[in-house]
Amino acid sequence: MLAKVTEKDMERVAELAHLELAPEETGRMLRDLNAILDYVAELNELDTMGVVPLAQVSELGDVGGPSAPRADRLEPSLKRDAVMTQAPESDRSFFKVPKVIDR
Amino acid sequence: MATETQTAGSFVAKPKTFGELRAEIAARRVKASDLAASYYQRIEKINPQLNVYLSLTKDRALAQAARVDDLATKGDPLPPLAGIPVGIKDVLIMRGAPATAGSKILQGYQPPYDCTAVARLEAAGAMLLGKLNCDEFAMGSSNENSVYGPVRNPVDPERVPGGSSGGSAAAVAANLAVATLGTDTGGSVRQPASFCGVVGVLPTYGRVSRYGLIAFASSLDRIGPLAANVRDAASMLSIIAGHDPKDATSSPAPVEDYAAASDKPAAGLRIGVPAEYFDEGLDPEVGAGIEKGIEALKAAGCQVKPVSLPHTRYAVPTYYLVATAEASANLARFDGVRYGYRSPNSATLSDMYSHSRDEGFGAEVKRRIFLGTYALSAGYYDAYYLKAQQVRRLLAEEFLRAFAEVDAIVTPTSPFPAFKLGERADDPLAMYLADIYTVTASLAGICGVSVPCGATSAGLPVGMQILASHLRESTAFRVGRAIEEAKI
Numbered sequence A: 001m002l003a004k005v006t007e008k009d010m011e012r013v014a015e016l017a018h019l020e021l022a023p024e025e026t027g028r029m030l031r032d033l034n035a036i037l038d039y040v041a042e043l044n045e046l047d048t049m050g051v052v053p054l055a056q057v058s059e060l061g062d063v064g065g066p067s068a069p070r071a072d073r074l075e076p077s078l079k080r081d082a083v084m085t086q087a088p089e090s091d092r093s094f095f096k097v098p099k100v101i102d103r
Numbered sequence B: 001m002a003t004e005t006q007t008a009g010s011f012v013a014k015p016k017t018f019g020e021l022r023a024e025i026a027a028r029r030v031k032a033s034d035l036a037a038s039y040y041q042r043i044e045k046i047n048p049q050l051n052v053y054l055s056l057t058k059d060r061a062l063a064q065a066a067r068v069d070d071l072a073t074k075g076d077p078l079p080p081l082a083g084i085p086v087g088i089k090d091v092l093i094m095r096g097a098p099a100t101a102g103s104k105i106l107q108g109y110q111p112p113y114d115c116t117a118v119a120r121l122e123a124a125g126a127m128l129l130g131k132l133n134c135d136e137f138a139m140g141s142s143n144e145n146s147v148y149g150p151v152r153n154p155v156d157p158e159r160v161p162g163g164s165s166g167g168s169a170a171a172v173a174a175n176l177a178v179a180t181l182g183t184d185t186g187g188s189v190r191q192p193a194s195f196c197g198v199v200g201v202l203p204t205y206g207r208v209s210r211y212g213l214i215a216f217a218s219s220l221d222r223i224g225p226l227a228a229n230v231r232d233a234a235s236m237l238s239i240i241a242g243h244d245p246k247d248a249t250s251s252p253a254p255v256e257d258y259a260a261a262s263d264k265p266a267a268g269l270r271i272g273v274p275a276e277y278f279d280e281g282l283d284p285e286v287g288a289g290i291e292k293g294i295e296a297l298k299a300a301g302c303q304v305k306p307v308s309l310p311h312t313r314y315a316v317p318t319y320y321l322v323a324t325a326e327a328s329a330n331l332a333r334f335d336g337v338r339y340g341y342r343s344p345n346s347a348t349l350s351d352m353y354s355h356s357r358d359e360g361f362g363a364e365v366k367r368r369i370f371l372g373t374y375a376l377s378a379g380y381y382d383a384y385y386l387k388a389q390q391v392r393r394l395l396a397e398e399f400l401r402a403f404a405e406v407d408a409i410v411t412p413t414s415p416f417p418a419f420k421l422g423e424r425a426d427d428p429l430a431m432y433l434a435d436i437y438t439v440t441a442s443l444a445g446i447c448g449v450s451v452p453c454g455a456t457s458a459g460l461p462v463g464m465q466i467l468a469s470h471l472r473e474s475t476a477f478r479v480g481r482a483i484e485e486a487k488i
Helices: A007-016 A023-045 A080-084 B018-026 B032-050 B058-074 B116-123 B166-173 B190-196 B230-240 B258-262 B284-299 B310-333 B349-360 B363-376 B382-402 B428-435 B439-444 B473-486
Strands: B053-056 B085-089 B127-132 B179-184 B199-202 B222-227 B270-274 B303-307 B408-412 B447-455 B461-468
Touching: A007 A023, A007 B363, A023 B310, A023 B363, A023 B382, A023 B428, B018 B032, B018 B058, B018 B230, B032 B053, B032 B058, B032 B085, B032 B127, B053 B166, B058 B127, B085 B166, B116 B127, B116 B179, B116 B230, B127 B166, B166 B179, B166 B190, B166 B222, B179 B199, B179 B230, B190 B199, B190 B447, B190 B461, B199 B230, B199 B473, B222 B230, B230 B258, B230 B447, B230 B473, B258 B473, B270 B284, B284 B303, B284 B408, B284 B447, B284 B461, B284 B473, B310 B363, B310 B382, B310 B428, B310 B439, B363 B382, B382 B439, B408 B473, B447 B473, B461 B473
Parallel strands: B085 B127, B085 B179, B270 B303, B270 B408
Antiparallel strands: B053 B127, B179 B222, B199 B222, B199 B447, B408 B461, B447 B461
């Protein structure tokens, strides 16, 4: 867990997250991330061998979580028109985006 | 009419209680439409100085006022929140009203549906005044991360109101709403409530539907009320709580009349005090305020005893790994395709995604997406995300063991009172430590309330955090009432 984030890691993460970093932002982000990761390394002090990970508190047992999944039924949803009005660019039926394949 | 009392040199003003307003409207001494108008006048006058509201929903509030006045004129029964002016944190969506989440990336977005909690407030008669400023995507502890500028603390405008629900807390403190809704992922209702001297509720995870809440970290996000007193906050929770088919994690457990339950004296309750929350990082004046609160609980007939929560110190690192991992997934949806901001001049789809996100997200949001994406990426998943989930279980189980011994646990809400604008803005780690006493309950899914508990010598509010086990909101409210009645 003591791995240092490198500029190469940052490039990979930026690609995964569809984010860009201007060259002047990279240094700051690298410094912040390494400081935060150094701090979270404190968790290594704890032996968690055999501890079952907890993703959702409903897994804790009787804590008032949902009891059963809902029935799988078709329900009315939002009207397409109402949704499409929010699109930056659309033809009212489809979202328009720049071309995907360059040929 | 909106103003009852205003302290000189600050913007602090105490709203009337729900009960007082209801009686006045029912007796037709006050018209809901006049009440709404007086709040809008006050907002117009004070908002430029505090930056609390991002947008107003006047048409909707006035239409509701007309309905309430109509009922009152006919002498028909009034719904429970008839004519109560409320404000809504701008991560909760309202049909047709701008929803920004404090971010540029949602520029121009006007959602086509209502958040369940907001719709329930309106169905109960509340007047929805407008949308309240907050940290971008609720990420922050000072409200300085809003692209629309920081909110200022009504107690001292040179100081932050806390975050991320800074606008929601400041609105109540300055009587720009009688009550508000905020959201709490790692302390975002409780901490600003403590900084501004108001009451803020963290309901049990699943108690309130998250439908229509712009997601930050889905296993942690909760919607909670803020109000000037415990009873009103409790009333509001009874309205917004309860199962919602639109949120699969919402609890089917029956909803209590929390306000009535809060009337029951706290005498006989067992109160735990964890030493881990009173360490060297705690401001001595905040500590002194909480000590007075604990004495008041003893005087009220509570049995106070120490409890041990040794994993507390691991909560902030655990929280920041879990929350950023979930955020990196949740915020993937903002890509410029379906709503909000799209960067112009992108030649390809891939460029459009990354340009829109680069230009649309602020620095803290990017930092958290980077951290979360890194923690989830191949090679690091086990070391970071999985490890954090394991520690999360240890933290949650530790609380469950403590609640076998005590009914409630009391701590400071924040290690320090409201700090000055800019004081922590350059150091993300220092800002994260502001959440040190609140993230534990967030990870464990338990409920709590932050209640004003005295002030520092400079007059800055101190908040006591009262935690109770899952679905034991009534217990937390009873303890809160005892603190309130002690007038510390």
